[in-house]
Amino acid sequence: MTALTFRPLVAGEEDLFDSLPDPLPELRQASYADGLASGGFHPSRAWVALRDGAVVARAAWVLPPGAQGEPWLERFDAHDPEIGAALLRAAHEAFGLVPPYYAAAPAHWRRRPEIKDLLAVRLGAATRAGLVERGERLRLTWAGAPLPATSGRYRFRPATGDDEINALVARVGRPDVVTGAETALAVAGLDLATDPLPWLRTATWLVADEAGLVAAAGDHCYPLIGYLGLLDDAAREELIAEAVRVLAAGGAREVVADVDSYRVEVLAALERTGFRQIRSRVTLSRSEG
Template sequence: MVIRPLVAGEENLFESMPDPLPQIRKMSYADGLELGGFRPSHTWVALRDGVVLARAAWVQPPGAVGEPWLERFDLAAEPALGADLLRAAHEALGGPKIYYAALPPYWRRVPQARAVVEPPMEAARLAGLVEGDERHRCTWAGTPLPEPSGRYTFRPAAGADEINDLVGKVAEPTLLTGSETALAVAGISLATDPQPWMGNGPSGWRIVLRHGEPVGLAGTSGDACFPQITYLGLFDEGALGDTLIDAVNALTAGGAREVVADVDGHRVAATAELERTGFRRLRSRIAFTPPSAG
């Protein structure tokens, strides 16, 4: 068994292992190399007789302020081999890095999916990474929206000060889409300071009102990788359904045909409201962090 990083010119070696989860939308390794996020020196393989039995690719976008994170990790062998690969790579990379395990929707209910995703996650545990929370990525793709309740009204944000004031009053946002990337790339917490990451000024923000008083806000991004509800925070959780409808309408008015949103797995009520609005799970993700960061 040989465990080592790739060298320039060996990019096809990574792709020689069939994708075990083709149903999950992901950037191809070739595209990641071209954009500069993937690098041969940050890509490791375990080979037996020239056949790739495990592969791992850490990504670090150009200009990112944070450390690389493990974005692709596939294993066609026992978890112990995957753990050996991770340990060797972690030593070369200066220590353990976060691993975001991408999972098919409802993977626990599907034996074939569990057979694919459980060995890499067990390898991560064996390598000392600590399993964290699960998040769901949901997508709306043209499903007819339900009728709003009519109890809430919406208007554009008056300006950056109003957005900052309301964000500061939200104890825990209901939706944060792409928060891991914002933190790793720019060191920005979407929960507490979303405006610098979104970069579109007040124009993408909608204020939620009941009886003329703000009860929350939603920040949308129409020019991200996918049009998305980047931030949604409420003081009145009953406004979630109407706020989702308003945010989708705002994005589709700008030309969006698809809208994505991330929700923490423990937010069962919020997940149900997304589904009622017409969102469907695209994938799930579990973070495995180094012990010092866990």
């Protein structure tokens, strides 16, 4: 069998990277060329496994311009877990570090055998290369569904300022929703669960007194619920709906929200408010061993 070659790309090899057909075209993923144009991808962080000049595995790590953290694996395809693992190990050695991997999959992927098998190859390769699965986050989107009527129980108002936002975040402890947490950590070194304000400073922060707060952000990649923290679980759906109303009034036709897959009560509330799952991201990071 012809030997495998593992190497990074050089400038002008966009077609080589894209020569491997995308097995999940239904996912919203930036192309390699678009990633280069935006500055997130770079040839030195895009690697291929070649056999007889043909790509049999590929991987691209992204790091947005000006980011303070380390890159993460965004695009990864391999038909064989051993080849995929060997590609990742070669790149890790060149990088001098083992970046995290956010493995994207369509919503409800475990119910689809062909997608489940594909993810098993990717996750198996990453595990062989020294990564450990840490959890799964789901992305949901609202796209114009009717919103539930308010009960009148809560009064929503703008936050009075940074001090009130930070004080409420400290009281919440574990927020229901933090959207774009991976990007905030890599780009700005911020944990959105404990320090969301610097990342979401331009968002509209709404407070329901003694019930919680929510950040409706309309000027990120997508209009989104950036943060949702509760002091009263009964206010969950109303805070979600109020954030969507604010964004829709500003012209948003779609609103996204990210939530950990095990937070079933939050998922149910989002779905009752008209959100639907569109994507999953399984998080893997370096083994402490």
